[in-house]
Amino acid sequence: xxxxxxxxxxxxxxxxxxxxxxxxxxxxxxxxxxxxxxxxxxxxxxxxxxxxxxxxxxxxxxxxxxxxxxxxxxxxxxxxxxxxxxxxxxxxxxxxxxxxxxxxxxxxxxxxxxxxxxxxxxxxxxxxxxxxxxxxxxxxxxxxxxxxxxxxxxxxx
Amino acid sequence: xxxxxxxxxxxxxxxxxxxxxxxxxxxxxxxxxxxxxxxxxxxxxxxxxxxxxxxxxxxxxxxxxxxxxxxxxxxxxxxxxxxxxxxxxxxxxxxxxxxxxxxxxxxxxxxxxxxxxxxxxxxxxxxxxxxxxxxxxxxxxxxxxxxxxxxxxxxxxxxxxxxxxxxxxxxxxxxxxxxxxxxxxxxxxxxxxxxxxxxxxxxxxxxxxxxxxxxxxxxxxxxxxxxxxxxxxxxxxxxxxxxxxxxxxxxxxxxxxxxxxxxxxxxxxxxxxxxxxxxxxxxxxxxxxxxxxxxxxxxxxxxxxxxxxxxxxxxxxxxxxxxxxxxxxxxxxxxxxxxxxxxxxxxxxxxxxxxxxxxxxxxxxxxxxxxxxxxxxxxxxxxxxxxxxxxxxxxxxxxxxxxxxxxxxxxxxxxxxxxxxxxxxxxxxxxxxxxxxxxxxxxxxxxxxxxxxxxxxxxxxxxxxxxxxxxxxxxxxxxxxxxxxxxxxxxxxxxxxxxxxxxxxxxxxxxxxxxxxxxxxxxxxxxxxxxxxxxxxxxxxxxxxxxxxxxxxxxxxxxxxxxxxxxxxxxxxxxxxxxxxxxxxxxxxxxxxxxxxxxxxxxxxxxxxxxxxxxxxxxxxxxxxxxxxxxxxxxxxxxxxxxxxxxxxxxxxxxxxxxxxxxxxxxxxxxxxxxxxxxxxxxxxxxxxxxxxxxxxxxxxxxxxxxxxxxxxxxxxxxxxxxxxxxxxxxxxxxxxxxxxxxxxx
Numbered sequence: 001x002x003x004x005x006x007x008x009x010x011x012x013x014x015x016x017x018x019x020x021x022x023x024x025x026x027x028x029x030x031x032x033x034x035x036x037x038x039x040x041x042x043x044x045x046x047x048x049x050x051x052x053x054x055x056x057x058x059x060x061x062x063x064x065x066x067x068x069x070x071x072x073x074x075x076x077x078x079x080x081x082x083x084x085x086x087x088x089x090x091x092x093x094x095x096x097x098x099x100x101x102x103x104x105x106x107x108x109x110x111x112x113x114x115x116x117x118x119x120x121x122x123x124x125x126x127x128x129x130x131x132x133x134x135x136x137x138x139x140x141x142x143x144x145x146x147x148x149x150x151x152x153x154x155x156x157x
Numbered sequence: 158x159x160x161x162x163x164x165x166x167x168x169x170x171x172x173x174x175x176x177x178x179x180x181x182x183x184x185x186x187x188x189x190x191x192x193x194x195x196x197x198x199x200x201x202x203x204x205x206x207x208x209x210x211x212x213x214x215x216x217x218x219x220x221x222x223x224x225x226x227x228x229x230x231x232x233x234x235x236x237x238x239x240x241x242x243x244x245x246x247x248x249x250x251x252x253x254x255x256x257x258x259x260x261x262x263x264x265x266x267x268x269x270x271x272x273x274x275x276x277x278x279x280x281x282x283x284x285x286x287x288x289x290x291x292x293x294x295x296x297x298x299x300x301x302x303x304x305x306x307x308x309x310x311x312x313x314x315x316x317x318x319x320x321x322x323x324x325x326x327x328x329x330x331x332x333x334x335x336x337x338x339x340x341x342x343x344x345x346x347x348x349x350x351x352x353x354x355x356x357x358x359x360x361x362x363x364x365x366x367x368x369x370x371x372x373x374x375x376x377x378x379x380x381x382x383x384x385x386x387x388x389x390x391x392x393x394x395x396x397x398x399x400x401x402x403x404x405x406x407x408x409x410x411x412x413x414x415x416x417x418x419x420x421x422x423x424x425x426x427x428x429x430x431x432x433x434x435x436x437x438x439x440x441x442x443x444x445x446x447x448x449x450x451x452x453x454x455x456x457x458x459x460x461x462x463x464x465x466x467x468x469x470x471x472x473x474x475x476x477x478x479x480x481x482x483x484x485x486x487x488x489x490x491x492x493x494x495x496x497x498x499x500x501x502x503x504x505x506x507x508x509x510x511x512x513x514x515x516x517x518x519x520x521x522x523x524x525x526x527x528x529x530x531x532x533x534x535x536x537x538x539x540x541x542x543x544x545x546x547x548x549x550x551x552x553x554x555x556x557x558x559x560x561x562x563x564x565x566x567x568x569x570x571x572x573x574x575x576x577x578x579x580x581x582x583x584x585x586x587x588x589x590x591x592x593x594x595x596x597x598x599x600x601x602x603x604x605x606x607x608x609x610x611x612x613x614x615x616x617x618x619x620x621x622x623x624x625x626x627x628x629x630x631x632x633x634x635x636x637x638x639x640x641x642x643x644x645x646x647x648x649x650x651x652x653x654x655x656x657x658x659x660x661x662x663x664x665x666x667x668x669x670x671x672x673x674x675x676x677x678x679x680x681x682x683x684x685x686x687x688x689x690x691x692x693x694x695x696x697x698x699x700x701x702x703x704x705x706x707x708x709x710x711x712x713x714x715x716x717x718x719x720x721x722x723x724x725x726x727x728x729x730x731x732x733x734x735x736x737x738x739x740x741x742x743x744x745x746x747x748x749x750x751x752x753x754x755x756x757x758x759x760x761x762x763x764x765x766x767x768x769x770x771x772x773x774x775x776x777x778x779x780x781x782x783x784x785x786x787x788x789x790x791x792x793x794x795x796x797x798x799x800x801x802x803x804x805x806x807x808x809x810x811x812x813x814x815x816x817x818x819x820x821x822x823x824x825x826x827x828x829x830x831x832x833x834x835x836x837x838x839x840x841x842x843x844x845x846x847x848x849x850x851x852x853x854x855x856x857x858x859x860x861x862x863x864x865x866x867x868x869x870x871x872x873x874x875x876x877x878x879x880x881x882x883x884x885x886x887x888x889x890x891x892x893x894x895x896x897x898x899x900x901x902x903x
Contacts, residue, residue, distance in 0.1 A: 025429040033384075033428055038369045038376045041550075043500050044583040048833040051500055079369040088368055095367045099359060099799055102807055103232025103551030104366030105373065105501040130841040137833060139500050140232055140551045141810030142803065143844040 010071045013037075013081030023069035027061075028052045030068050031078060039079025039108045043137070050136030053109035054078050060116035079108040082115060091115055094153035095146070102140030110136045114150045123154050197341045201281035202227065206265030207338040212286040213243075214335070215294070217327040220314070222247060222254045227267025228279040229259035229522065230362060232551040233863050234800040235275045237360040239283045241796050245353040246287035246345055248311035249326070252361075259524045259546025269523040269625060271554070271687060272655060273763050273861030280796065280859050284345050290335060292343040297329045348794075348855045355853070357799030362548070374518050374547035375504050375580060382506070383412055384428040385568040385579040386435035387635065388421035388442065389589055392826050393684065395444040396638075397421070405441070408434045415571045418640035419444075422568050424577055432582075448825040450682050456595045457491045457888075460618045460678065469650060469675040471659040476670025480611045482603035486710060488703055490600070490887045492695040494683055494821035495593035496830070498838055501550025503557035503590075504580035505565030509573045515542050517569075519562035520549025522625075527559045529628035531566050534636045534643065542566075553811070555686040557581060557590045559626045563633040587836060588828040589634060592821050593688025594620045594658070598699035603670070608711025610722060612670035615700065619658035620678045621648035622691035634684075650677045651691075654762050661693035661868060664700045665758050666722035683823070689808070690864040693759060694815065697868025698875060698889070701755040705876045706885060715754055715876065716741055725758070727765050727791050727854075732756050734850045735767035735789035749773055750784075751881025755872025757865070764792040764865035765852075768809060768873040770845065774881040779897030781878055783813055783845040786870070791852035793860040798851055804862035806847045812870030814839035820890050 007018040012035060019030055026045075031037045031054065040063045043051035047062035054063045055077040056070075082089040088096070091111060101107045110133060117124055117132040124132065129150045130143075138146065199207060206212070206227070214223040224243050230236045236256055244251040257263050259270075267279055295306045298316045301324055308319030314326040365372040390397070397419040405414050405423065410430030415422040421438055425431035451459035506518040515537060521527045524544040532542040544562065552558055565579040581589075596619040603612035624645075630636040631643035651657035659675040708718035716736045723729050736742075736754060744752050751774065756767040770786035790805045818837050822829040830836035871889070878896070879885050884903045886895065 021427075022429065025427070029428045032376075033378070036371075036378055038371050038373070041373070041375060041501055042580060043502070043550075044833060046583060046832055048583075049500055083368065092367050096359065096364060099357075099363060099803065101232075101363055101366060102234070102803060103500075103548070104363060105232075105499075105550035107366055108369060111367070127842075130844075133841040137500055137838060137840070139498055139553070139811070139838065141807030141814075141844075143810060143839075143841050144806065144847055145803070147841065 008068050008072045010073065011075040013077055019068055021068055024067050026064050027054070027066040027068055027071055027076070028063040031063060037078045037080055039112065041105055041108060043106070049106070050113060051106045051109040053112040053136070055112060055116060058116065058119060060113045079111060082111070090156065091118065091150070091153040094149040098145045098149040098152060100142055100145040100149040102142050106136060106138045110138070110146055118150070118154055124150070126151060199339055199341050200285045201278035202265065202267045203282040203285055203339050206267070206282070209286055209290055209337060209339055210335040211265045212283065213290045215326050215329070215331045220253065220325070220327045222249055223257065224254050224283065225257045225264045226279060226283065227259065227265045227525070228275045229270045229524070229546040230548050231270060231522065232548070233804060234360050234797065235270070235279065236362065237358065238276065238796045238800055239280050240361070241353045241356070241358050242280050242284045243287045245351060246284055247291050249314045251353060251358055253314065261524050261528050261544045266525045269526065271522055273759060273864045276796070276859035276861040285341065286339055288345045289339050289343045293334050294326050294329060294331070297331065297334060298324050301329065354794070354796050355798070357797050372548055374506065374520050374549050375501060377506055377518060377547065379506065379508065379576040382576040382578050383424045383426060383572060384431040385422055385424045385565065385577045386431045387564050387579070387585070388435050388439045389585055390419055390444050390638070392446050392449070394449045395419070395446045398443040398445055400438065400442040402438070405434050405438050408437060413571050414438070415568055418642060419638040420567065420635050422564065424568050424572050446826060450823045450825050450827070452825050453493070453820065453822045456493060457597055459682070460595060460597050460620070463678045463680050465676045466679040467650065467677045469659065469677055471656065471673035471675045472663045472671060474671040476612055478611070478669040480605045480669070482611055483606040484604045485601065486604065486707060487599070487601045488706060488887060490598045490695070490699040490702065492596050492698065492889045493819070494595045494685070495688055495815055495819050496587065496821060496836055497553045497556040497590055497688055498836065499550040499552055499556050499586065502581040502583060502586040503561035504549060504578070505561040506576055506578045507562070507565035507569035508576040509569050511574060513541055515566060515569065517542070517544050517562050517566055518547045519544055519558060520547060520552065521558045521562055522552065522555065523559070526628045527562055527626040530559070530626035530630050530633050531563050533628070534563060534630035534633055535566060535570060554593070554688040555591055555625050557586055557634070560589070560634040564635050567635060584831045587831050589684065591624055591684045591686030594622055594685040596658070596692060596695040598695060600699055600703040602703070602707055604707065604711070608707065608713060610668050610707060613664060613668040614672045615662055615664070615696070616674045616676070617659065617662055617692070617696065618676040618678065619692060620681055620685050621650065622657040622685070622687055623651060624648050624686040647679055650675065655760050656692070658692040660691045660696065660760055661757055662696040663761060665725060665728055665761055666704070666719070667724050668722060683821070689811070690759070690867050693757065693864065694812065694868045694871060697755065697757040698816070698871040701757070701869070701872030702875050702885070702887065705753070705879065719756065728756065728758055730852060731765040731767045731789045731791050734852060735769045735787050738789065738848055738850050739769035739787040741769060749776065749881060751877040751879065753873040753876030753878070753880055755869035755876060757868045759865045764790060764860040764862055766790050766805060766865035766869050768866060768869040770870070770873045770877055772874065772877040772881055774878060774896065776900055779893035779895070779900065781817060781891055781896060783843070783874065785848070786845050786873070787848045787850065788866055789850040789852060790862065790865060791854060792862045792865065793854050793857045795851060795853045796859065801851060801862045802849045805849060805866045808863065808866035809847060809870040810839060810844055812867035813874060815867065816871040816874045816889055816891060818890050818892065
C-alpha cells in the first residue's frame with residue numbers, strides 16, 4: 001500500500017496528534033515514551049493483565065499489543081484524558097474515596113476498563129463489575145475496594 | 158559511607174543493626190561511641206541512626222517539615238503511616254510534611270523494608286524523633302518569647318505560649334539545634350491527645366497514581382534516556398557457547414551491545430528497537446543447557462532427598478506433664494514454589510555521570526545493601542554509587558527489583574553519560590525471579606484418651622528464604638553470568654526470634670511436649686528468596702490444618718479446640734472475634750458448603766490475625782468458590798485503620814490466590830510458568846467479599862500488618878474445604894484437578 005504521509009494521525013485525549021514512529025511499534029511505547037503519558041503501564045506485553053488499557057474509539061484495548069498503525073484516524077483516551085479541566089473524573093474521585101489501591105500499578109488500567117463498562121452500562125451490578133474486570137489483574141488484593149469504587153462512581157456519589 | 162569490619166565490639170553492634178553499612182548522616186565517630194554503655198537504648202531504628210537531623214528538618218523556605226526515612230513505599234502505605242505519626246508528634250498538618258525515602262545519599266539507613274518491621278522499627282523511630290524535635294522547638298520558643306515551655310500549645314507549627322504570644326516553627330532559629338542525638342527522654346504524646354494517629358488519612362501517593370502523575374520509576378524520562386534489555390539464558394545453569402553480535406550491532410537504533418561471559422544486553426534509542434535487538438540476540442545465541450531441575454511433580458521428592466546443610470532444633474520442649482498417649486496422629490503437608498508475581502515487571506534507571514558517580518533509580522527494598530552489591534559487581538568504590546528509591550509495582554518480598562537495578566547499572570556503565578532505562582519482559586520476570594521456597598512439613602501429635610494434645614512434633618524441609626543482595630554481588634542475578642562470575646553466597650537460615658524457613662513453625666498453642674525441627678537445604682536448583690512471610694505461610698497452613706484434623710478426630714468444634722490450648726489472651730480475642738463476626742455458632746451445614754478457621758500471631762512476636770471463611774465445593778468439577786471471608790486483626794496500636802484493613806485484606810486475598818491456584822511449573826530444564834496463563838492468579842470474580850474486625854490496642858507497640866493474614870487465610874481455606882468435602886487436602890494448591898482426584902479417592 002502506497003502511503004503519501006509517513007505520519008500516523010490520531011486524536012489523543014481530545015487533541016489531534018501525529019507520530020512518525022515505526023508503525024509496528026506498540027501504542028504503549030508511543031504513549032509512554034513519546035507522549036510521556038502515564039495512564040498505561042507495561043505489565044506483560046501479551047494482553048493478559050490489563051495494566052496498559054486505554055480506550056480506542058471507546059473500546060478498552062491493551063495498548064501493549066496494539067500497533068501504532070491501528071489507531072490511525074481513531075481517538076485514543078488514556079487515564080489523563082478522563083480528568084475534566086484538570087480535575088479528576090467521578091470515577092477517579094471514587095477510587096480516591098475508597099482508597100482503592102495498594103501499589104497502584106494496575107489501577108490506571110482498571111480505571112480505563114471500568115470507564116468502558118460505565119460508558120455502556122451506567123448502573124452495573126457488583127457481579128457485572130467483577131466480570132468486566134476479570135481480564136485485569138491485581139496482585140495486592142485491592143479487588144473489593146476497586147469494585148466498591150466503580151459502584152460508587154456509578155451511583156454518582 | 159564507610160564499611161566497618163574491625164573490632165568485635167563494633168561487629169556486635171552492627172549485627173544488632175542488621176546492616177554492615179551506615180548512612181553518611183551518622184559520622185563514623187558516632188558509631189564508635191554508640192557502643193559506650195551510657196548511651197540509652199533508643200526505640201526502633203533510632204538506635205542505629207541517632208541524630209535527629211538525620212530524620213527531620215524544619216524548612217523555613219516553604220514552611221514545611223522534611224521527614225527522611227530509610228524505609229520505602231512498596232504500595233503498603235508505610236510512608237503515609239509514618240507521615241501521620243510525624244504530624245501527630247510534631248503538631249503540624251499532615252500536608253506540611255515532605256518525605257524523602259530510600260536515597261542512599263540522604264536518608265538514615267534502616268536496612269531492608271521487609272518482615273513487617275517498618276511500623277515497629279521505622280514508625281516508632283519517627284514517633285520518638287518527632288516528639289524530641291517538638292520539645293527542642295518548644296525550648297527554642299521559650300528562649301525567644303521569654304516564656305516557659307509549660308503551658309505552651311502547638312497547632313500546625315504555631316506555638317502559643319501561656320501569655321498568648323505566638324511564634325511558628327519556621328520563625329525559630331533552629332540552626333544547629335537538631336544536630337544532636339536523640340536521648341529517649343521526651344515521651345510521645347498521651348494517647349488521649351491523638352488527632353492524627355488512629356485516623357484513616359487518605360494516602361497522598363494514591364492521589365498521584367489515580368490522576369496519572371509520574372510517581373512510578375517506570376514513568377521517569379530523564380533527558381537523553383536510552384532503553385536497555387538483557388538476554389537471559391534458556392535455563393539457570395546454561396552457559397553461552399557462541400554468538401555473533403555483529404548483525405545485532407547493525408540493527409536500527411542499537412547504540413551498544415554488552416557482552417560479558419554469558420551476560421548479554423543491548424542499549425538502543427527506542428524501546429522497541431532494544432527489544433527487537435534483544436530478541437534477535439536471544440535467537441542467535443547458542444547455549445549449553447543442562448537438565449538440572451526437579452520437575453514440578455518431583456519437587457516434594459527432591460526436597461526430602463536433598464542434602465541437608467543444617468538440622469536445626471528450632472524448639473525442644475520435652476513433655477513434663479503426666480498423661481498417657483492413647484493415640485498418635487501424623488500428617489504431611491506440601492507447599493510448592495510461589496512467585497511474587499508483581500503486575501509490573503521490575504525496572505531500573507542508571508546513569509554514569511561525568512563525575513564518575515553511578516546513580517541508580519530502583520524500587521529495591523534494600524537500597525543500602527543493594528548499592529554495596531552493585532559497587533562490588535562493578536568494582537567501583539562505594540561512594541561512587543548512589544541508589545534512589547522510586548516506587549514500582551508491589552513486590553511482596555525480594556522480587557527482581559535489585560536485579561533490574563544491577564542490570565540497568567551494567568548497561569549504563571557501557572554508555573557513560575546516558576541514562577539507561579531497563580524493564581524486564583514478562584517472561585523474564587516470571588522465569589527468573591527468586592521464588593518463595595517449596596516446603597515439606599510433617600506433623601505428629603500424641604493425644605490422650607480425651608483427645609487432648611500431649612505431644613506435638615513438627616518437622617520441616619525447606620530451601621532458603623533469604624538470598625537478598627545483602628551487600629554481595631553474587632546475589633545479583635546477572636553477576637553470576639559475567640566473564641568473571643560471582644559465586645552465589647551460601648544462604649543462612651535466620652534464627653530467633655523472627656526465624657526464616659521455621660518462621661511460625663512453633664505453634665503458639667500451649668502443648669506440654671513440643672518439638673520443632675528444621676531441615677535447612679542450601680542446594681537451590683530453583684532460585685529462591687524472601688516471599689511475603691517466608692516460611693510462615695506454609696507452617697501456619699500445616700499447624701492450623703493439623704489442629705483442625707485433631708479437633709475433628711476428637712469430635713470437638715475447631716474453635717473450641719483451639720481455645721483449649723491457647724493461653725495468649727490477645728490470640729484468644731482474635732480467634733473469638735473472627736468466629737463471632739463470621740457467625741460461627743449460627744452457621745448451619747449444607748451439602749457442598751464448608752466453613753474453616755485459621756489463626757496465627759505472625760512470627761509469634763508480631764500481629765495477630767484470625768480468618769474464618771465459607772466455601773462451596775462443586776463435586777462435579779472440583780472447583781472451590783470462596784463465598785465470604787472474615788478477618789480479625791490485632792496489630793497493636795493502629796495508626797491508620799484503613800491502611801491496616803487494606804493490608805490485612807490484601808494479604809488474605811493473596812493467601813487465597815496462593816492456596817487455590819499457585820504453583821511454579823517446570824520440566825527438568827526450564828521454568829515453564831512464563832506468563833499469566835501458565836501461572837494464573839486470583840481474578841476479580843474469584844475474590845470473596847471480606848469483612849474486617851480491627852482490634853485496636855492504644856498505647857501498645859506497632860506490630861505491622863503486611864504479613865499477618867496469608868497463613869491464616871490459607872489454613873482457613875484448607876479447613877473449609879475439608880468441612881465441605883470430608884477430604885483433607887495437604888498438598889497445595891487446591892486446584893480443581895487435585896480436588897476432583899481427592900474426591901474420587903475418598
